[in-house]
Amino acid sequence: MSDPSFANTPEPPYYAVIFTSQRNGEDAEAYGEAAAAMVALAAQQPGCLGAESVRGADGIGITVSYWRSEADILSWKHHAEHTAIRNRGRRDWYTRYITRVAKVERAYDWFAKTAP
Amino acid sequence: MSDPSFANTPEPPYYAVIFTSQRNGEDAEAYGEAAAAMVALAAQQPGCLGAESVRGADGIGITVSYWRSEADILSWKHHAEHTAIRNRGRRDWYTRYITRVAKVERAYDWFAKTAP
Numbered sequence: 001m002s003d004p005s006f007a008n009t010p011e012p013p014y015y016a017v018i019f020t021s022q023r024n025g026e027d028a029e030a031y032g033e034a035a036a037a038m039v040a041l042a043a044q045q046p047g048c049l050g051a052e053s054v055r056g057a058d059g060i061g062i063t064v065s066y067w068r069s070e071a072d073i074l075s076w077k078h079h080a081e082h083t084a085i086r087n088r089g090r091r092d093w094y095t096r097y098i099t100r101v102a103k104v105e106r107a108y109d110w111f112a113k114t115a116p
Numbered sequence: 117m118s119d120p121s122f123a124n125t126p127e128p129p130y131y132a133v134i135f136t137s138q139r140n141g142e143d144a145e146a147y148g149e150a151a152a153a154m155v156a157l158a159a160q161q162p163g164c165l166g167a168e169s170v171r172g173a174d175g176i177g178i179t180v181s182y183w184r185s186e187a188d189i190l191s192w193k194h195h196a197e198h199t200a201i202r203n204r205g206r207r208d209w210y211t212r213y214i215t216r217v218a219k220v221e222r223a224y225d226w227f228a229k230t231a232p
Contacts, residue, residue: 005176006136006214016134016218018180020122020168024228052136054172060121062170062178064134096227098122102132102218111212112140 007050021097023059047072123166137213163188
């Protein structure tokens with residue numbers, strides 16, 4: 001399956017960063033550009049296994065990025081461009097967010113059978 | 117913070133079930149009722165610490181539920197009503213989903229300062 005909406009993760013164990021956020025509704029164009037740039041930049045980092053991201057009409061979003069190791073997550077956390085965007089996000093775009101770092105222990109991939 | 121969009125989770129460690137799904141677009145009313153009923157039923161289960169859920173306009177959704185232990189997750193997995201709805205979801209509502217079970221090790225809650 002190559003659907004880009006799903007991260008093509010390997011067998012566990014690996015790590016997940018669950019980022020739940022509330023947008024303030026301001027500055028939609030700049031935010032959208034920065035969000036897309038960060039997804040693309042994250043994908044280039046060592047140990048990044050992919051990401052899944054959804055934002056609803058109410059401004060709540062969940063992005064889950066998947067990583068090979070905690071060290072890879074810390075490297076991305078401290079990446080200069082990521083740090084600059086995070087600071088801008090706090091100033092201009094978010095009212096609240098929670099970041100959770102978790103170790104994925106089991107995973108199940110189900111998909112509907114399609115006609116041959 | 118009592119915003120219902122964010123789960124009011126305790127200090128880690130605790131567990132997360134990350135459920136990423138693609139709706140087929142069929143049967144929206146029945147699906148919406150069942151999804152709301154499952155969120156309410158999950159919240160009543162022993163060890164459930166809350167949930168965060170978003171579905172985008174493209175039909176991709178991410179729901180993350182938080183649990184005290186793996187045993188609590190397994191009890192919910194095998195709950196009769198949950199099992200029935202899961203089977204219906206496979207038959208009627210989803211084209212694909214991935215379920216990942218993860219142990220949350222660190223969490224950071226940030227929110228914007230508001231005027232006093």
